[in-house]
Amino acid sequence: MSKPVVKLLLTLSLLCIIPSFLFALTGDEVIQKMDEMATFETSVSTGSIKTTDRFGTKISTFKAWARGASDSLIEFTSTAERGQKILRTQSSLYLFYPDAEELIRLQGAALRQSVLGSDLSYEDMTEEKNTLDSYTVVLEGSEIVNGHDCHVLTLTAKKRTVAYPVQKIWVDKQTYLVWKAEYSTAQKRLLKVMEVISTVEVAGRTLPSETKIEDKMKRDSATWMTLDSLEVNVPLAANLFSLENLTW
Amino acid sequence: MVGKRNLLLLLVLSFLFSPLFSAVVPVVDMSLMGIFNYKPSTESFHQLMGMDLKISLPSPNSGNVRGEVVLKATYPSGTLTLDDIVHKAYLRARFPSFRLTAGKTRLSWGDGMLFNAGDVLYGSSSTSVSLTQAELRDKTDWMAALNYPLGFFSFFETILIPSTSGRIEDAGFGFRFYTNVGETKVEAGFATTDAGVRKHKPYVSLQGNIGADWYLSSSVELDRQFTASTSDLLVTGGLFHSLYFPGDRTLTLRLEFLSRPLQSWAFTGQEDANCTLLLYPELVYSPSTSLSLRLRTILSPLDLSMNTTVGASWSVFEGFSLVGYLSAPFGQSSDLFNWEGDQRIALGVGASWIY
Numbered sequence: 001m002s003k004p005v006v007k008l009l010l011t012l013s014l015l016c017i018i019p020s021f022l023f024a025l026t027g028d029e030v031i032q033k034m035d036e037m038a039t040f041e042t043s044v045s046t047g048s049i050k051t052t053d054r055f056g057t058k059i060s061t062f063k064a065w066a067r068g069a070s071d072s073l074i075e076f077t078s079t080a081e082r083g084q085k086i087l088r089t090q091s092s093l094y095l096f097y098p099d100a101e102e103l104i105r106l107q108g109a110a111l112r113q114s115v116l117g118s119d120l121s122y123e124d125m126t127e128e129k130n131t132l133d134s135y136t137v138v139l140e141g142s143e144i145v146n147g148h149d150c151h152v153l154t155l156t157a158k159k160r161t162v163a164y165p166v167q168k169i170w171v172d173k174q175t176y177l178v179w180k181a182e183y184s185t186a187q188k189r190l191l192k193v194m195e196v197i198s199t200v201e202v203a204g205r206t207l208p209s210e211t212k213i214e215d216k217m218k219r220d221s222a223t224w225m226t227l228d229s230l231e232v233n234v235p236l237a238a239n240l241f242s243l244e245n246l247t248w
Numbered sequence: 249m250v251g252k253r254n255l256l257l258l259l260v261l262s263f264l265f266s267p268l269f270s271a272v273v274p275v276v277d278m279s280l281m282g283i284f285n286y287k288p289s290t291e292s293f294h295q296l297m298g299m300d301l302k303i304s305l306p307s308p309n310s311g312n313v314r315g316e317v318v319l320k321a322t323y324p325s326g327t328l329t330l331d332d333i334v335h336k337a338y339l340r341a342r343f344p345s346f347r348l349t350a351g352k353t354r355l356s357w358g359d360g361m362l363f364n365a366g367d368v369l370y371g372s373s374s375t376s377v378s379l380t381q382a383e384l385r386d387k388t389d390w391m392a393a394l395n396y397p398l399g400f401f402s403f404f405e406t407i408l409i410p411s412t413s414g415r416i417e418d419a420g421f422g423f424r425f426y427t428n429v430g431e432t433k434v435e436a437g438f439a440t441t442d443a444g445v446r447k448h449k450p451y452v453s454l455q456g457n458i459g460a461d462w463y464l465s466s467s468v469e470l471d472r473q474f475t476a477s478t479s480d481l482l483v484t485g486g487l488f489h490s491l492y493f494p495g496d497r498t499l500t501l502r503l504e505f506l507s508r509p510l511q512s513w514a515f516t517g518q519e520d521a522n523c524t525l526l527l528y529p530e531l532v533y534s535p536s537t538s539l540s541l542r543l544r545t546i547l548s549p550l551d552l553s554m555n556t557t558v559g560a561s562w563s564v565f566e567g568f569s570l571v572g573y574l575s576a577p578f579g580q581s582s583d584l585f586n587w588e589g590d591q592r593i594a595l596g597v598g599a600s601w602i603y
Contacts, residue, residue, distance in 0.1 A: 058566040080567050080602045102356045107457035242400035
């Protein structure tokens, strides 16, 4: 191979490497992209929460509406919880219990209570998609999860009010879907593991259609969250996220 | 025999409503309890089987008109009227700028699980409640109400309460205004009712968060001439907080108080209708998502008497729970809670199922 050809090949290689250094994503950028891909202008979905333990399975079904990063309304449609609704907007959570016609407003720590005995909290189900507000992020490297090349990131809470002080997440490099997550205490004690079982393509984005969350503090306990239907960027009534609609 | 007749009536009503079953999905909520109790005043033991049955017939959850019929019966019970068995029977219609609710149902005004000075429609100050129930206050009544949204988190509501005597001058009326001022919920309202004697009751209720969720409510009862006696000022308040531990263990803490500050602060002779100070502490510990242990107490600090219930609930299968409780009053004969009269120490074990 002649010197000019070698020189050309080296130059071309440098031209390829330098851009990859210049444009390599930071951990914050991966998280921002991840949040963007999980946030739609509006969405309407139906799904179920299936909780298993030693005695069997309990299933709760719901219908959910969401707008942006912080407004969400969930109505439970299964028998035992029929008509119960949760409205989350900014810093407050409103619960409506139709049997007692009772409207309850909660703030702070109450957001972390379990939803219907599942491994999910109200905060999990209605969380604001602004991860960087609550966590500092370190990009640890890459790993293959279920055949998907993923960024591996460690999230450490900035404030004490989050549900999980430490998270380790595997984010798909192509779709920015979180394939797996490990939730731990501040002392790195593993609490829960989340895995995406199946996905669905919606509006050009890959979203989880079935997710499994295992409680590592208990034997034989897991929660499956399944999306049966999902419509995105659909028109929603202006008063959907209001007390009037919550108590309707 | 009376209880069985009421259950039969409930079943007949259910059959009459059965054509609706094709359009709606009825929900049955039943609890069966074996109850053992001891009556200290007669030093006698008793045993009985108790059942609470609720059949709910909700309308389809669509359109601008919704409604529900809820039939309820308890065994054993005294003679129940049709009005007792029909716990709810209402419709709700949504118009462009307001919402109408009419029939027999409940409007929850104010704040508080047991003590709520803002509940000027039904009253939430009596200690004659069963601390074994999930809902401590669930009284319903006939009414017609209009709800006007003033914003996404504000509204004005007005209610008309029909006369029970048939005379229009005995009808009741009320209204409330609900909004948020900063992080604090502010609610104020007024109700005038006539259950034999005309009473006017204005109230105000605030709710917020200072690490723990808090609420504070106050109401005053005025007579026909809009004058108040010293006994008629009622103040209630409370704190609520949840603690979370690894392994999905939770501990919820609630403390409510009720005070009639202008009443007598004597250490004896306190009575339910005019008790000066009451406390309601509640602890619920859930070592797992399906098991909860509960301690509820109504405490009269002035005479140091209390009514306490310890309970447990284990959600074993979907819709099915095993439940148990132990309740007892503690106090001397002149106290608000005591072992005199019909007071009992009760142990109950059973199950509840909703399907």
